[in-house]
Structure formats: C-alpha cells, structure tokens
Amino acid sequence: MAPFQLNDPGSSFHDLLASQYPNLLLGRLDTKIVSMEKQSLLDTLPHGTTILALRYQDGVVICGDRRATEGYTISERRIEKVYKTDDTSAIAISGAAGPCIELTRLFQVELEHYEKLEGTLLSMEGKANKLAQMIKANLPMAMQGLVVVPIYAGYDLNRKTGRIFKYDVAGGRYEERAYYATGSGGRDAKGTLKRLYNSDLTAEEATRIALEAIYDAAESDVATGGPDMLRGIFPNVKVIDKKGVRDVPDDTVKTVYEEMIAQLRGK
Amino acid sequence: MGMPFYVSPEQMMQDKAEYARKGISRGRSTVAMTYDKGILLLADNASTLNKISEIYDKIAFAGAGKYSEFENLRKAGIRHADMTGYVYSREDVTARSLANAYSQTIGSVFSQEMKPLEIEILVVEVGNSTEGNAIYRIQFDGSIHDERSFSVVGGKAEELTEAIKSRYSLTSLKGALKICLEALKEGNGQSTDPESFEVAVLDRSQQGRQFRRLKTKELAAHIKA
Numbered sequence: 001m002a003p004f005q006l007n008d009p010g011s012s013f014h015d016l017l018a019s020q021y022p023n024l025l026l027g028r029l030d031t032k033i034v035s036m037e038k039q040s041l042l043d044t045l046p047h048g049t050t051i052l053a054l055r056y057q058d059g060v061v062i063c064g065d066r067r068a069t070e071g072y073t074i075s076e077r078r079i080e081k082v083y084k085t086d087d088t089s090a091i092a093i094s095g096a097a098g099p100c101i102e103l104t105r106l107f108q109v110e111l112e113h114y115e116k117l118e119g120t121l122l123s124m125e126g127k128a129n130k131l132a133q134m135i136k137a138n139l140p141m142a143m144q145g146l147v148v149v150p151i152y153a154g155y156d157l158n159r160k161t162g163r164i165f166k167y168d169v170a171g172g173r174y175e176e177r178a179y180y181a182t183g184s185g186g187r188d189a190k191g192t193l194k195r196l197y198n199s200d201l202t203a204e205e206a207t208r209i210a211l212e213a214i215y216d217a218a219e220s221d222v223a224t225g226g227p228d229m230l231r232g233i234f235p236n237v238k239v240i241d242k243k244g245v246r247d248v249p250d251d252t253v254k255t256v257y258e259e260m261i262a263q264l265r266g267k
Numbered sequence: 268m269g270m271p272f273y274v275s276p277e278q279m280m281q282d283k284a285e286y287a288r289k290g291i292s293r294g295r296s297t298v299a300m301t302y303d304k305g306i307l308l309l310a311d312n313a314s315t316l317n318k319i320s321e322i323y324d325k326i327a328f329a330g331a332g333k334y335s336e337f338e339n340l341r342k343a344g345i346r347h348a349d350m351t352g353y354v355y356s357r358e359d360v361t362a363r364s365l366a367n368a369y370s371q372t373i374g375s376v377f378s379q380e381m382k383p384l385e386i387e388i389l390v391v392e393v394g395n396s397t398e399g400n401a402i403y404r405i406q407f408d409g410s411i412h413d414e415r416s417f418s419v420v421g422g423k424a425e426e427l428t429e430a431i432k433s434r435y436s437l438t439s440l441k442g443a444l445k446i447c448l449e450a451l452k453e454g455n456g457q458s459t460d461p462e463s464f465e466v467a468v469l470d471r472s473q474q475g476r477q478f479r480r481l482k483t484k485e486l487a488a489h490i491k492a
Binding site: 105 | 317320321322342345346349350352353354476
C-alpha cells in the first residue's frame with residue numbers, strides 16, 4: 001500500500017485518493033453490494049445523535065452527546081462525536097457512525113496534508129468548502145441510507161471570529177450566525193439554544209447552555225444520551241478561540257450537570 | 268545512418284555522477300544535528316522557498332541541490348507518509364521506510380534516466396531518546412547512509428563536516444546552533460546573520476506533530492544570548 005508518487009496530483013489528500021486509490025474513498029464502494037432492505041440495514045448500523053455548536057464572544061463552542069443506537073438498542077455509550085480537525089477547528093458528526101468517523105479521519109488528514117504541501121493553512125472558508133465537496137462525494141452512499149451530516153465550527157483567523165457551518169446530505173453548505181443543532185435530538189436542543197442564547201456569552205456560559213441543550217434533547221429523544229452519572233460518561237465539549245481548540249474536562253462538565261440537577265430539584 | 272556509439276556502463280555512470288556532483292556542489296549546505304531534546308535542521312537559505320519541511324509527526328526532510336527536483340521529492344514524501352498513516356496508523360509511519368522509498372526512486376532515476384537528479388537529501392526522525400533518533404542521508408545515485416549525531420548535505424559538505432566534527436558534542440538547542448554557525452563561518456567563510464538561515468527543529472517534548480520552525484526573532488535570541 002502507499003506506493004511512491006513522483007507525478008504531482010495536487011495538494012488535496014481527498015483528490016489523491018479519488019484519482020489513485022478510489023477504493024479507499026467514501027461513497028465509491030460498489031453500491032450493488034448493499035442488498036439488504038434499506039430500513040433493516042439502518043437498524044443494524046449505529047446512528048442517532050444530538051450535536052450542536054454556538055458562537056460566543058471570543059469564538060465557538062461545539063458539543064455532542066455520547067450515545068449510538070442500532071434500532072431500539074443502545075450500541076455504544078461512550079462514542080465520541082466531536083473531533084478536533086486542526087489547531088483552530090473541530091467537527092461534530094451525525095448520521096451513520098462508520099462513514100462519519102471515516103469522513104472525519106479523511107478530513108483531518110486533508111487539512112494537515114494541505115498545510116504540509118503548501119506550507120500554509122487553508123482559510124476557514126476553504127476548509128468548509130472542501131468538507132462540502134467531500135460530503136457531496138458521499139451522496140451515492142447517502143442514497144443507500146449511509147448519511148453523513150456534520151457541523152463544522154472553528155475560529156477564522158482572517159476574520160477574527162468564530163464560525164459555524166452546517167451541511168445537508170447533498171453537500172449543501174450553510175453558515176449559521178448564532179447557533180445550530182442537528183441529529184435526532186437536534187430539534188429539542190435547538191429549542192433550548194433559542195431560549196437561552198444571546199450574542200454576548202462567555203465561554204463558560206456558552207458551555208453551560210450547550211450542556212443544557214444536550215440534557216433537554218436526551219430527555220425527549222431516545223437516541224441521545226444525557227449525562228451518565230453512574231458510569232461517569234458525559235457529553236463532549238470543545239471550546240475554540242484564537243488560541244486553539246481545548247477540551248472541557250469531564251470534571252467541569254460533571255459539575256455543571258450537578259448544579260443543573262440541583263436547581264431542577266429545587267423547583 | 269551513422270554508426271551507433273558505444274559507451275561503456277562504467278563511463279556512463281561516471282559521467283552522470285560527475286554531472287550530479289557538479290550541480291550539487293554549486294548549491295548551499297544544509298545541516299541536521301542531534302541536540303539533547305531533538306534534532307536541529309539548519310539550511311543556509313535566506314529565501315522564502317523552503318529547503319526544510321515537515322513530513323510527519325516525528326519526521327522531517329531537508330534538501331540540497333536543485334530546488335525543483337528536491338521539492339518534488341519532498342511532496343512525494345508527504346504523500347507517502349500521509350497515505351501510510353491514513354491506511355494504517357500514525358505510529359506506523361517511519362523514516363526508515365521513507366528513506367528506502369527515496370533511495371529506490373532516486374536510484375532508478377540515476378540508472379535509467381539520461382539526466383540524474385542533482386540533489387542530496389536528509390530524512391530525519393526524532394526518537395523517544397537520543398539513541399532513538401535517525402538521520403538518513405540519500406545521495407543523487409540513491410545510495411543511503413545511516414548517520415549518527417549529525418549530517419551535512421549540499422555544496423562544501425566535506426569542509427563543513429570536518430568543521431562540525433571537531434566541535435560536536437550533545438548539547439542544548441542553543442549549543443547546537445552555535446556549533447552549526449561557527450562551523451559555517453569556518454567551513455564556508457559565512458556571516459551568521461539570523462536572517463540568512465532557515466531553521467527548524469523536531470522537538471520530542473512537543474505533543475503530536477513535533478516539527479516546528481524557528482522564526483528569525485527566536486533564532487536571533489538564541490544566537491545573541
């Protein structure tokens with residue numbers, strides 16, 4: 001695997017795969033092999049999610065629950081849906097877990113590959129567009145039910161602001177100015193965000209709102225996992241500003257939830 | 268129709284080697300040197316066209332000779348490394364495999380093409396300890412040398428190697444920079460203006476990607492203090 005290339009196929013890793021190793025690419029599998037009924041296939045694959053992102057004063061907070069389901073079964077309690085993609089951006093994934101994780105890995109390599117070959121970083125706009133093209137290339141698989149719908153968020157070093165991009169299965173790319181949530185619990189999460197959001201939040205306030213939105217989504221959506229105090233499993237949160245991407249530690253998330261639950265008990 | 272010429276293989280190889288050596292000796296030098304926390308790469312290069320590059324987490328590349336030729340090799344190396352890391356895992360990308368791939372490619376160009384590559388390259392990898400470091404020097408004919416402590420490629424490499432040999436010991440980054448600059452001064456009669464160098468390190472104390480460029484300011488601070 002990985003023979004040595006002397007002819008120049010450009011600075012995109014995705015395009016390198018497409019031109020030289022198409023079998024390694026998402027959406028290029030022989031789709032005829034999917035012989036099961038679409039619905040039964042979906043029931044055997046982990047999916048279901050709440051992911052969200054919201055802007056605050058200095059950047060953006062991105063967050064996702066930890067549950068994956070197969071039909072009515074919980075297949076995974078501690079799956080990660082929020083990944084750092086480079087020093088100033090992160091992706092949150094919803095859809096079929098396998099292709100989602102593969103797309104994330106490919107996108108991470110794509111950004112690093114470009115940076116190393118060109119000796120410069122892609123702009124936030126450039127990264128968001130490239131991701132849209134990769135999702136579009138997955139359309140044949142999406143038609144089979146293997147959907148990949150991420151949220152991409154990061155700090156734009158040129159415009160000096162946090163930015164949020166949402167996508168549809170056909171590769172449509174739309175920018176959100178304040179907040180966005182998607183996945184099976186996205187509707188409920190959006191309600192919470194709408195109620196609590198304002199444009200002047202600190203990182204701590206934005207983190208708390210994100211966690212509350214996941215909590216509300218988990219209350220109404222079977223495919224979304226809330227805080228699991230018994231096992232110590234908590235939603236993943238990343239805060240992105242001009243200094244980079246940082247994880248909010250589980251202990252902090254736990255404290256936020258303990259305070260929230262204490263407040264709910266008091267009502 | 269004229270008579271086809273006969274040139275003996277010995278003669279042909281000799282001519283090609285001479286041609287390549289001549290091309291390389293016209294260029295400036297690049298040094299790789301082990302220091303206590305990693306590997307220092309220093310190129311005598313004031314231009315914005317880089318001679319030193321990141322390849323992967325712990326692996327870097329340095330080229331000397333004809334820019335267009337080693338730039339092609341640099342890109343091929345990054346593709347090779349990213350592809351291996353994507354298909355297998357990040358820890359499976361090694362300098363040894365990359366150096367071998369370079370050696371094969373450069374060697375076959377030398378024996379099969381009319382014009383040999385006028386380049387000499389370094390592939391270096393920082394290990395978890397100084398003993399784990401690797402410095403591979405690959406020449407225009409594909410011959411590959413596994414070097415210890417330091418290595419020099421480019422024009423006046425022999426003079427520089429001698430100048431470094433007499434000074435070298437395992438030291439801090441600052442000390443290693445000093446050795447390199449003094450040797451350049453002696454071997455090449457060169458000024459030590461920080462703006463005329465391209466410098467980078469593979470720093471094993473860094474998390475993840477361990478390649479880092481030293482900007483002119485940082486370099487000046489190291490040289491002065």
